Amino acid sequence: xxxxxxxxxxxxxxxxxxxxxxxxxxxxxxxxxxxxxxxxxxxxxxxxxxxxxxxxxxxxxxxxxxxxxxxxxxxxxxxxxxxxxxxxxxxxxxxxxxxxxxxxxxxxxxxxxxxxxxxxxxxxxxxxxxxxxxxxxxxxx
Numbered sequence: 001x002x003x004x005x006x007x008x009x010x011x012x013x014x015x016x017x018x019x020x021x022x023x024x025x026x027x028x029x030x031x032x033x034x035x036x037x038x039x040x041x042x043x044x045x046x047x048x049x050x051x052x053x054x055x056x057x058x059x060x061x062x063x064x065x066x067x068x069x070x071x072x073x074x075x076x077x078x079x080x081x082x083x084x085x086x087x088x089x090x091x092x093x094x095x096x097x098x099x100x101x102x103x104x105x106x107x108x109x110x111x112x113x114x115x116x117x118x119x120x121x122x123x124x125x126x127x128x129x130x131x132x133x134x135x136x137x138x139x140x141x
Contacts, residue, residue, distance in 0.1 A: 003074070004071060005071070006072075008067075008068075009021060009068050010065045010066070011066050013059075013061055013066060013083075014054065014060075017066075018050035019050075021068050022043060025072065025077065025079065026039055028070075028077075029077055034077070034135055038136065041117070042116065042133050044112055046131070048109035049081050049129055050066070052110075053082075054066060056085070057084070057087075057127055058083045058085050064085070065084060066081060068082075075134060076135060078132045079131045081128070081129045082127060084127070087127035089126055090110065090126060093106065093107045094107050095111075097111070113129075118133050
């Protein structure tokens with residue numbers, strides 16, 4: 001039976017608080033023996049997701065918060081990030097690898113999140129993101 005660690009926090013819309021949460025999740029992964037590659041990927045994906053929630057979702061509004069729930073055990077890490085913004089339609093975010101978008105900044109964070117995580121799911125509104133990384137899941141790619 002794996003040793004599951006679970007946290008549930010509500011943070012203000014400030015990137016420094018997002019970084020603190022990110023570091024707690026990463027430390028928990030390292031303590032459970034996740035590979036440096038998995039830790040790197042999750043760290044990057046979390047940074048993108050938390051910054052998106054704070055800057056794009058909540059528009060840095062100090063009255064709004066971000067709810068972060070995570071669960072870590074030896075096999076996987078699962079994180080849900082929910083902001084208080086209006087949400088968005090992820091299918092309308094332009095593909096940053098399309099030639100006409102190469103010079104545009106938008107969409108790169110979502111692309112990175114998808115590249116590094118095993119599961120990426122948005123709710124219907126687009127203000128809640130669930131990420132999951134299975135330990136070693138992408139090692140053979």
